Amino acid sequence: MNAIVKVxxxxxxxxxxxxxxxxxxxxxxxxxxxxxxxxxxxSGCGKSTLLNLIAGLTLPTSGAMICNGREIxxxxxxxxxxxxxxxxxxxxxxxxxxxxxVERVFGAKEGKDKLKARTNAALEMVHMSHAAQKMxxxxxxxxxxxxxxxxxxxxxxxxxxxxxxFGALDALTRASLQDELIGVMEKTGATVVMVTHDVDxxxxxxxxxxxxxxGPAATIxxxxxVKLAKPRDRLQLAHDPHFAECRAAILEFLYQKQMKKAA
Amino acid sequence: MSTATxxxxxxTVGPDTEAAPETRDGVTVAKQEAPMAAATVSRAAAAxxxxxxxxxxxxxxAFLRVVLPPLLGFAFIIGLWAMVAMKSTDFPGPAKTLDAxxxxxxxxxxxxxxxxxxxxxNILSSLKRVAVxxxxxxxxxxxxxxxxxxxxxxxxxxxxxxxxxxxxSPLAWLPIGLMVFKAADxxxxxxxxxxxxxxxxxxxxxxxxxxxxxxxxxxRVLNLSEFKIITKILFPSVLPYMLTGIRLSIGTAWLVxxxxxxxxxxxxxxxxxxxxxxxxxxxxxxxxxxxxxxxxLVLEQFLLLIARRFSYGNN
Ligand SMILES: Nc1ncnc2c1ncn2[C@@H]1O[C@H](COP(=O)(O)OP(=O)(O)O)[C@@H](O)[C@H]1O
Ligand SMILES: [Mg+2]
Numbered sequence: 001m002n003a004i005v006k007v008x009x010x011x012x013x014x015x016x017x018x019x020x021x022x023x024x025x026x027x028x029x030x031x032x033x034x035x036x037x038x039x040x041x042x043s044g045c046g047k048s049t050l051l052n053l054i055a056g057l058t059l060p061t062s063g064a065m066i067c068n069g070r071e072i073x074x075x076x077x078x079x080x081x082x083x084x085x086x087x088x089x090x091x092x093x094x095x096x097x098x099x100x101x102v103e104r105v106f107g108a109k110e111g112k113d114k115l116k117a118r119t120n121a122a123l124e125m126v127h128m129s130h131a132a133q134k135m136x137x138x139x140x141x142x143x144x145x146x147x148x149x150x151x152x153x154x155x156x157x158x159x160x161x162x163x164x165x166f167g168a169l170d171a172l173t174r175a176s177l178q179d180e181l182i183g184v185m186e187k188t189g190a191t192v193v194m195v196t197h198d199v200d201x202x203x204x205x206x207x208x209x210x211x212x213x214x215g216p217a218a219t220i221x222x223x224x225x226v227k228l229a230k231p232r233d234r235l236q237l238a239h240d241p242h243f244a245e246c247r248a249a250i251l252e253f254l255y256q257k258q259m260k261k262a263a
Numbered sequence: 264m265s266t267a268t269x270x271x272x273x274x275t276v277g278p279d280t281e282a283a284p285e286t287r288d289g290v291t292v293a294k295q296e297a298p299m300a301a302a303t304v305s306r307a308a309a310a311x312x313x314x315x316x317x318x319x320x321x322x323x324x325a326f327l328r329v330v331l332p333p334l335l336g337f338a339f340i341i342g343l344w345a346m347v348a349m350k351s352t353d354f355p356g357p358a359k360t361l362d363a364x365x366x367x368x369x370x371x372x373x374x375x376x377x378x379x380x381x382x383x384x385n386i387l388s389s390l391k392r393v394a395v396x397x398x399x400x401x402x403x404x405x406x407x408x409x410x411x412x413x414x415x416x417x418x419x420x421x422x423x424x425x426x427x428x429x430x431x432s433p434l435a436w437l438p439i440g441l442m443v444f445k446a447a448d449x450x451x452x453x454x455x456x457x458x459x460x461x462x463x464x465x466x467x468x469x470x471x472x473x474x475x476x477x478x479x480x481x482x483r484v485l486n487l488s489e490f491k492i493i494t495k496i497l498f499p500s501v502l503p504y505m506l507t508g509i510r511l512s513i514g515t516a517w518l519v520x521x522x523x524x525x526x527x528x529x530x531x532x533x534x535x536x537x538x539x540x541x542x543x544x545x546x547x548x549x550x551x552x553x554x555x556x557x558x559x560l561v562l563e564q565f566l567l568l569i570a571r572r573f574s575y576g577n578n
Contacts, residue, residue, distance in 0.1 A: 057480055075483045087477040090575035091499040100495060104485045137575060155485075 003030035004159060004191055005054060010063035012049055023049045025217040027063070029210060036185060036192040038202040040250060041212030042258060047195040048163055054193060055081050055161050068158065077105045080157035084164045086148040088136040095132040098122050098151045105155045122154035125184055142173035146180070153184060162194040166201070175234065178204060186231050203246045204232060211253045221258065224249055355546040363546040378538070380530055386558060389524065389531040393516045396455025400512065404460040405505060408467020418468070425461065433458035433519050437526060447527035454523045459512035466511070470504025471497065502573050510566040517559045
């Protein structure tokens with residue numbers, strides 16, 4: 001088994017005004033090439049913290065983070081991130097937003113036409129070619145998230161990291177973006193780590209669901225293998241007994257074992 | 264700033280005369296759109312365009328709702344002025360001032376020696392001083408703002424100095440300008456430089472400090488070069504703050520130039536006011552007040568227009 005990402009005994013402590021805050025402790029996780037892993041847990045448990053560690057946006061205070069056999073020392077284009085709030089640059093058109101990433105990754109090797117073609121292909125993949133010349137504030141939230149995904153995929157990253165990519169969207173938009181993401185993942189065979197708080201989304205999209213205990217000092221509670229054949233179809237899954245089992249296991253973990261104390 | 268208070272002052276005179284609640288709406292909309300009494304016509308046009316299917320009667324009343332309150336305000340002020348003028352022997356009334364304005368503006372660009380030039384030349388030389396002082400302040404202040412915003416050390420080093428110097432009236436710097444430059448003209452430009460530089464530094468620095476972390480994270484994930492970070496992320500996100508600084512600077516600069524020119528003499532609208540006072544031509548002073556107000560308003564609106572061009576929706 002070749003793990004592309006290894007998280008070994010990782011701990012993360014923040015220095016805050018109220019003293020030291022231990023967010024993560026003793027986190028161990030291995031992510032295989034081509035695997036889709038989702039992180040689920042109650043809000044504030046440290047999912048984003050873990051994802052940012054893999055991204056290299058922050059560095060762990062203890063333990064080791066390894067990607068592709070090398071210690072993660074910072075962010076890099078081989079680990080693309082889809083941010084929760086899309087983070088498109090508002091002064092660039094959708095095309096330019098994606099092109100900025102393409103240019104950075106492939107600009108040294110490829111000509112202008114090739115870069116443009118790559119950008120257009122990425123927009124096409126999320127069905128957003130029609131909005132290429134629009135500014136981000138002219139399109140809907142779901143469309144912005146699509147552009148964010150196109151930007152990440154256009155970089156042809158080894159690993160795609162997504163922090164609640166559909167968290168701010170309504171249920172219908174979310175479902176259609178999930179379907180789109182399934183298609184894109186199928187096509188690219190990407191390794192994906194995704195934070196979510198949606199149980200159905202976790203089961204629908206992932207090969208493994210990593211369930212995190214409540215913070216402070218959160219760690220990985222259980223890991224669930226989702227043994228459903230791919231590509232998955234949400235309508236058929238609704239009647240699948242294994243889907244129901246997975247769902248029940250996650251719900252049980254979240255609402256029985258890790259019941260959140262009322263704040 | 265001063266124009267906004269003026270307009271709302273004028274507007275409060277209006278609503279009493281018309282009681283319908285829609286009227287109020289009309290007034291609020293008008294107030295928000297542009298605090299600009301001179302633009303009543305274009306505002307009315309905008310109101311009309313907003314309801315293309317409205318009947319003629321409705322459109323008339325919408326027009327009146329927008330135009331009437333400012334007109335009433337002006338009528339009120341002019342009436343008050345006429346009354347005061349009637350009671351006083353040396354204060355000219357609106358009619359006499361209008362007469363004088365017509366003569367004055369029929370030949371704004373005459374030149375009879377250095378101390379007797381048309382009002383057009385006076386306005387232009389004031390604007391030129393503002394432009395130069397302000398331009399140099401931008402060249403110095405904006406990079407300084409970037410440095411202060413980017414490096415905490417520079418911020419802690421320069422902040423106390425700026426805090427002490429900023430509240431000082433720029434006119435206090437005039438003697439130093441006179442001493443250094445040994446001439447009136449660069450000295451008043453120097454005061455403009457001093458008063459323009461603070462808002463420019465502080466707003467730019469604030470803009471740099473407030474570049475959203477998300478955008479910086481994007482830059483880090485993409486591993487953008489320092490050049491790309493500056494051109495694609497820092498500069499565009501600081502630009503709105505910079506433009507606010509520029510607008511505040513120009514506003515103060517225009518306030519200060521009048522006072523500075525009164526002290527230094529030469530050609531300029533401030534000097535002209537002082538000269539007309541010595542000639543006891545009070546109607547010219549009143550005209551100058553209007554002219555200074557309108558030029559200030561035009562400058563501000565122009566910069567607001569630019570700022571709107573560079574505000575990228577509400578993200
Ligand atoms: N930069 C930081 N400084 C201090 N505390 C932080 C920081 N980032 C996250 N935390 C804390 O760590 C915990 C986990 O946060 P996060 O990973 O954002 O949770 P979530 O699972 O909702 O994504 C929270 O209690 C949060 O307050
Ligand atoms: Mg989070």
